Amino acid sequence: MVNEIYYKRRYVISGVVILVATIFCIRLFNLQILDSSTKDKADTNAFLKQTIYPSRGLIYDRNGELLVYNQPVYDITVIIKQMGSRFDTLGFCNAIDISRDDFQKRMLEIRSKKNKGFSIYTPQVFETQLQAEDIAQLQQTLYKYPGVNIRKRTLRNYTYTFGAQVLGSIGEVSQKMIDNDSYYTSGDYIGRDGIERTYEKYLRGEKGVEILLRDSKGIIQGKYEDGANDIEPVSGGNLTLTLDIKLQRVAEELLEGKIGSAVAIEPKTGEILALASSPSWDPRLLVGKSRSKNYTALKNNPDKPLYNRATQATYPPGSTFKTVQALICLQEKAITPNTMYGCQGKNSRPIACTHSHGSPVNLLSALEQSCNPYFWRAYEDLLEKGGYGSQNENFRRNYVRWQTDAKSFGLGQTFKDADLPTQSSGTIPTAEYYDKVYKGKTNWKASTIRSNSIGQGEVLVTPLQLCNIAAIIANEGYYITPHLNKVDSLRQNIHQTNIDKKHFAIVKDGMSRVMTYGTGRYSNIDSLKIGGKTGTAQVKNKGDNALFIGIAPIDDPKIVVAVVVENIGFGATWAAPIASLMIEQYLTDTIRRQELYNQKRYYKK
Amino acid sequence: MNRKSFISSVDWLTIVLYLIMVFFGWVNIYGASYNFEQTSRFDLSNPAGKQFLWMMISFVIAVAILIIDESTYETIAYILYALLIAILIITPLIAKDVKGSYSWISIGPLRIQPAEFAKFVTALALAKWMSRYDFKIETWRDLVVPISLIIAPMLIIMVWQRETGSALVFLAFFIVLYREGMSGYFIASGVALVVLVCLALKFQSAQLPLGVGNWGSISYTIVLLLIVLAIDLLYSKDKRGGLMILITTVLTYATALVVNIWLTVDFSTISLIVIGFAAIILTATAIVDRQNAIWILLVFMIVSTAICEISDNVLQKLPDHQRNRIEVILKIKEDPKGVEYNVIQAKIAIGSGGFKGKGHLKGTQSTLRFVPEQHTDFIFSTIGEEFGFLGTIGVIVAFVGFLLRLIFLAERQKDKFSRVYGYSVASIFFVHFTINIGMVLGFLPVIGIPLPFFSYGGSSLMAFTILLFIFLKLDAARVEKL
Structure with a gap:
């Protein structure tokens, strides 16, 4: 066009258009290609990832009796945004049988600053762990209450009132556990003790995730891609225990009102048949809402029920230890089955005898009569073999041999390959220990540690270890680590002791005689062929502890038992009958001696 | 055809x-x-x-x-424009409140926003006026009439219908005026003014130390003087003016800093004094140089200073939703x-x-x-x-x-x-x-x-x-x- 002098301005205008478009493209490149945070934010916006809890594995006893199962409970949640202003508070309160004040109080708690996860768009827990009957009315009229939801969860329940310490319990996971294991989130349940803790990973299964679409108002619009990305939960594995719940029941009932424990093992497999600790409690106490209150009560109980005496408490084994002493002395050739020692009864020095019998005695009679001087002399001969030496080196060597032999019985240490969560190691003292106590290597002699010979000195064992001694005698030289999970793999943990098989016959014979002629004769039933050894261990300033180990049938052992009752008196009077009744129960599946049963059961100390 | x-x-x-x-x-x-x-x-x-x-x-x-027929549009351009202005004025009287604006009218089931149609009608009227055989944008008449044609519907839509967004679109016509010969300084001044106001508002809340005012006035003063210096050095034959502005500015601020040791000085006032000195020097330069650009620069300086000074008060008087949007985009606050x-x-x-x-x-x-x-x-x-x-x-x-x-x-x-x-x-x-x-x-x-x-x-x-x-x-x- 003529006299058009401004036509060049088209380039300025076009340039501005391109400049603006370029700026937009750069921003879009940043936003859509470089910046990945928006994708997460979009997912947070749109996806509600809901955990689907797997059902926890069930627990059975060795005979397939259901011990622990799951029980549904119900939580009520509210989404405040959806409740609206016309929410029928009165109807809702009536439906779950609470007062209006309770309702207001709960709503205030939900809105308080303490509730860190508060949002009016997401489900807030209004009430937890209600039983099916508590929510029945609400369930039917739920449509009337927008924003109110019922969420199902499961808690543990128990068929029997026995085995609380063994089974353990589940409780809400602590912050420390959450920090250590990312699997857990706040509010999850975790096995806190017992089998529930040992086999937590096996029992719990794997949580699943359900991805739901949530719109901008927080309303669920369905599953994301029809659940294609959901993760199905994996149910926990079921567990069959080695326990025999009937035997466990007998053990716990007989220990009622007393403090102590009873352990039974199948020696051929190392399977724990019963593991009782008294006082105990009904495992249902530690379930659900009342858990924390009851847990505190148990924790503050002066008799310490939470303390599993069967694996955690250590006792001087008393005369039951004479079996071990006999085996070590035979193995180290300190004695032969024919070795005889004299006994002056109550006048014996340095250790008096508590029983009256003939003198001199051989090993068999000494076991039968639980002769203290015999075992002291045998121990002395073992330790002083070849003299002390100038710096006690011979004596020390002998002592270390004894100590090593004793430890080969699983004493003075925990069972590392066991599936028991809490164990004490007990004590088999080292030479260095005595060096320290007596301030020098030459300051202690056989006579200084003579109490060890009769299970009274520094030697301490747990009832589980005591029972394992019986298992070693039953197996004639080896043991399989005691365990609770009835799987074949755990039967492979075979441990050989230092004692040759040939030495066991005489000890077994001695244990049979204890039951027929000796201290155990009042608790015997001939048909069961029980072999046993009683023990009565002195406790400073308190009553004696009663102990007993038993094997039955002695010629083909199917069960070994150890019983310890604290501060009650003679082993023969208290521990032996309990063990005998347990053996009767296990071998005959019944108790004929009801009178004895009731007498021991209802005695309260 | x-x-x-x-x-x-x-x-x-x-x-x-x-x-x-x-x-x-x-x-x-x-x-x-x-x-x-x-x-x-x-x-x-x-x-x-x-x-x-x-x-x-x-x-x-x-x-x-x-x-x-294409000639129809040119023929009815002014009639349509008059009709448009009438409809725009009537609209709020019969319109319902839609999110605070009164720009929608209902005809049966249909809802129409007349402001949308104002664009092509204004474009027709503008085209007709500017295609007059004797149109010369350099004359006052041919600058004021087109701008009035643009501003009239814009003001009605913004103030009377409260539809700020649609009204702002009318600024597009200034691009047309630019293409047809309007000085680029109009658009440049507009852009510079927006930048200065943004600076003034943005740093309004950033307080200077010792309670001597805020960064707002200082920031826009400095940017404004930089613009003035640049243009002055570009157009003025006598370069001494620019140098004097630079020296007086530095000296005034330095003096204020020293005095501040004993007496509290309000630096917002000092900034105004600095701009005052610059204005005097610029006036002198304009008289000596006889350059229109310098006069325009002087006017721009005074007008933008005035607008920046009142910008915060204006912002506070805006409706809440508009003020919030401006404050958020300037990152003065988060919401x-x-x-x-x-x-x-x-x-x-x-x-x-x-x-x-x-x-x-x-x-x-x-x-x-x-x-x-x-x-x-x-x-x-x-x-x-x-x-x-x-x-x-x-x-x-x-x-x-x-x-x-x-x-x-x-x-x-x-x-x-x-x-x-x-x-x-x-x-x-x-x-x-x-x-x-x-x-x-x-x-x-x-x-x-x-x-x-x-x-x-x-x-x-x-x-x-x-x-x-x-x-x-x-x-x-x-x-x-x-």
Whole structure:
């Protein structure tokens, strides 16, 4: 066009258009290609990832009796945004049988600053762990209450009132556990003790995730891609225990009102048949809402029920230890089955005898009569073999041999390959220990540690270890680590002791005689062929502890038992009958001696 | 004219781009309003169905425009303009309150926004005035009349109808004035003024140490003086003026700093004194140099100082929603759950689309309604989420191509009426494009105007169609003119 002098301005205008478009493209490149945070934010916006809890594995006893199962409970949640202003508070309160004040109080708690996860768009827990009957009315009229939801969860329940310490319990996971294991989130349940803790990973299964679409108002619009990305939960594995719940029941009932424990093992497999600790409690106490209150009560109980005496408490084994002493002395050739020692009864020095019998005695009679001087002399001969030496080196060597032999019985240490969560190691003292106590290597002699010979000195064992001694005698030289999970793999943990098989016959014979002629004769039933050894261990300033180990049938052992009752008196009077009744129960599946049963059961100390 | 020449002379490239954008917009309107219960794209109960109806109506209008004789538009331009002003004034009297604005009138089941149609009517009137045989923009009359033609509907829409967004679009006509010879300094001054006001507002809240005022006045004073210095050194023959301004500024601030040791000095006042000195020196330079540019510079300096000084008070007097939007975009405050919510959600939606997008109807943010106004002003976020970087760049490329084509078409017009009208069309689309996408991407405050051809809305689609096709008709007819 003529006299058009401004036509060049088209380039300025076009340039501005391109400049603006370029700026937009750069921003879009940043936003859509470089910046990945928006994708997460979009997912947070749109996806509600809901955990689907797997059902926890069930627990059975060795005979397939259901011990622990799951029980549904119900939580009520509210989404405040959806409740609206016309929410029928009165109807809702009536439906779950609470007062209006309770309702207001709960709503205030939900809105308080303490509730860190508060949002009016997401489900807030209004009430937890209600039983099916508590929510029945609400369930039917739920449509009337927008924003109110019922969420199902499961808690543990128990068929029997026995085995609380063994089974353990589940409780809400602590912050420390959450920090250590990312699997857990706040509010999850975790096995806190017992089998529930040992086999937590096996029992719990794997949580699943359900991805739901949530719109901008927080309303669920369905599953994301029809659940294609959901993760199905994996149910926990079921567990069959080695326990025999009937035997466990007998053990716990007989220990009622007393403090102590009873352990039974199948020696051929190392399977724990019963593991009782008294006082105990009904495992249902530690379930659900009342858990924390009851847990505190148990924790503050002066008799310490939470303390599993069967694996955690250590006792001087008393005369039951004479079996071990006999085996070590035979193995180290300190004695032969024919070795005889004299006994002056109550006048014996340095250790008096508590029983009256003939003198001199051989090993068999000494076991039968639980002769203290015999075992002291045998121990002395073992330790002083070849003299002390100038710096006690011979004596020390002998002592270390004894100590090593004793430890080969699983004493003075925990069972590392066991599936028991809490164990004490007990004590088999080292030479260095005595060096320290007596301030020098030459300051202690056989006579200084003579109490060890009769299970009274520094030697301490747990009832589980005591029972394992019986298992070693039953197996004639080896043991399989005691365990609770009835799987074949755990039967492979075979441990050989230092004692040759040939030495066991005489000890077994001695244990049979204890039951027929000796201290155990009042608790015997001939048909069961029980072999046993009683023990009565002195406790400073308190009553004696009663102990007993038993094997039955002695010629083909199917069960070994150890019983310890604290501060009650003679082993023969208290521990032996309990063990005998347990053996009767296990071998005959019944108790004929009801009178004895009731007498021991209802005695309260 | 015969049918054959009509079909061959109309610019098919523009029409194809128009159709692509309208159909792609329609697809995204369906995506933005899709909510699991899938209804048909043609169902009149959902926005996509309604939009389809609007599209059909628009196509009929487009064909009608192409058939009507091109001289009609120039003939009725002033009558239409007068009618428009009347309707704009009447509208709020019969309109209902829609989100605080009074710009919608209901005719039976239809709701029409007359402000949308004000654009092409104003463009016609402007084109007619500027195509007068004796038009010379250098004269006061030919500067004031076009500006009045632009400002009149703009003021009515902004103040009387309270529809700020639509009113701001009228600034597009200044691009036309620039093309037709208006001094570039008008636009440059406008841009500089906006920058200065932003600075003044932005640093208003940043307090200087020792309680001697805030950074606001100092920041704009320094930038203003830099502009003044640059232009003065460029145009003034006598370079001593610029040097004196520099020296007095430094000296005044230095003196104030020293005095501040004993007496508290208000640095906002000092800034005014500095500008005062500069004004005196500039006046002297202007008298000596006899340069118009220096006089204009002086006026600009005084006017912008005055505007910056009152800007904060004006801001405080604005309605809450507008003040919040300005404060948020200047990052004076944060409001993620209020004003910023829309833009934050739009950015999340666009960003989460990534390179390829999530696929049509598969955008979680779109289908779950996280971006309010998504099928209207924020339609670009659905495109970004469901079609990704490819989709957004595609839209921008299409738009730039469309705009550059319009500029090309405008430049090839043989008569001035068509050229001015063509530039008006290009400028209006450009301003819509800039403000809408600039708002969605967070460059500009939230101003509710549609993205032409993409956003849902009958009035806007019809108005844009009319705007565009009148120009296409004028372009098609240019051959016959000679």
